[in-house]
Amino acid sequence: MAVCAFASMFFPLVRGRVCCRASSRARPAFRAFSCTAARAQGSGALTGREDRFGGVTVNLSDSCLPEDISEKSFSRLLKDSLVQWKSEGKVAVWLRVPISLSRCAAAASEHGFSFHHAKHDHTVLSLWLGEEESRLPGFATHQIGVAGAVVDESNGKVLVVQDRNKTMNAWKFPGGLSDLAENIGTTAVREVFEETGVRSEFRSLLSIRQQHHHPGAFDMSDMYIICRLSPLTYDINFCTQECLRCEWLQLAELAKTEHTTPITARVAQLLLHGLESGFHNIDLSMEVIPAVYSGKFYQLYHRQLPSTLKS
Structure with a gap:
């Protein structure tokens, strides 16, 4: 009946209906890239989406990889991608790997990636690229x-x-x-x-x-x-x-x-x-309160205030 679930201290990656009314003034949280366009330009790097924290998320299900790609081939591709992301100043990489490409997780581990979490048909690996101590949140x-x-x-x-x-x-x-x-x-x-x-x-x-x-x-x-x-x-x-x-x-x-x-x-x-x-x-x-930075809304629970004290 009820599905086992966890509340997480994740940035908006896993926020749900608790704070999901979007504002028309909200700035986009990431810039999407087309894998088709990247291939047309001759790019040898994986494509992904940038987040507002300076990281990039790569979903291998959407990356136009051959279904039969080998660990060795993916490792070379990932190596080139990491060089590019570092040159662009990215601080972190999130790698979403479907279970059908689980061999790519083994290849990613050779480049320093570690498991972050798993859900149903995929797992997410992470790698901190910054020089200082990792600021990546737990799951x-x-x-x-x-x-x-x-x-x-x-x-x-x-x-x-x-x-x-x-x-x-x-x-x-x-x-x-x-x-x-x-x-x-x-x-x-x-x-x-x-x-x-x-x-x-x-x-x-x-x-x-x-x-x-x-x-x-x-x-x-x-x-x-x-x-x-x-x-x-x-x-x-x-x-x-x-x-x-x-x-x-x-x-x-x-x-x-x-x-x-x-x-x-x-x-x-x-x-x-x-x-x-x-x-x-x-x-x-419960009161609906606008979020300052995300342009979304939160539900705030508190004891009732007299109407004269509310702004």
Whole structure:
């Protein structure tokens, strides 16, 4: 169901719908080159696209290489390309290698390239060309899990499930891993519907839990975000492959029952407080903020400000 995904501290290479509304004033992040034009000019170098950080990205799937190119031939081509890129002042090279040309990765390693990350049908190798210490960012740093606390404000009930894949039959909020290029609210709404059949809409962010070196996240940090949602439908049609049970449970009961986790119980207490004194006291509301340099937009989560303080 949910696809395993990682949040990464990457420059715009892997940013997704969290900040993807483009501005008409945005400057292009790279200049594209035509491999056909390069061949027509007699260039013996690989072609790619320049980024605003002074690097170049080469996608071998689009580089007009012969399908049967040998390691030796690719090595010579890459050697000539590196000479050209260095003369142009490039500081880094990103080499995207499809699995069908994986032999080219072995050839690239002879020139100092190392693996950076891999996805499905390709891998990305990197090489720092600058004289100073490498400034290239790492890839995956966190695994992001998102849950939706769907609250029926008319009767004080919340939608909960019991996970089929857990040894402890504890009540929890439906949720799963966020896909790449998917924002938090979208993940929560999607996961709730996939697990329970209940449609909902995003209201706010409630809490973030971080666990260091989580064994299920390839020894990387694991983040778990809980969002407050409002139901659009109420009939339950839960996924029997993932869930043992699914119910609308009273928040007061969820906050006190032993058949849940400490985090779920604490969020239930937060939601009870919100029902009694107003959700503005617990919500981290979302605001769309323009990014200064990229020309895109971010979603900023924070406690609500009085309208008199907003510019």
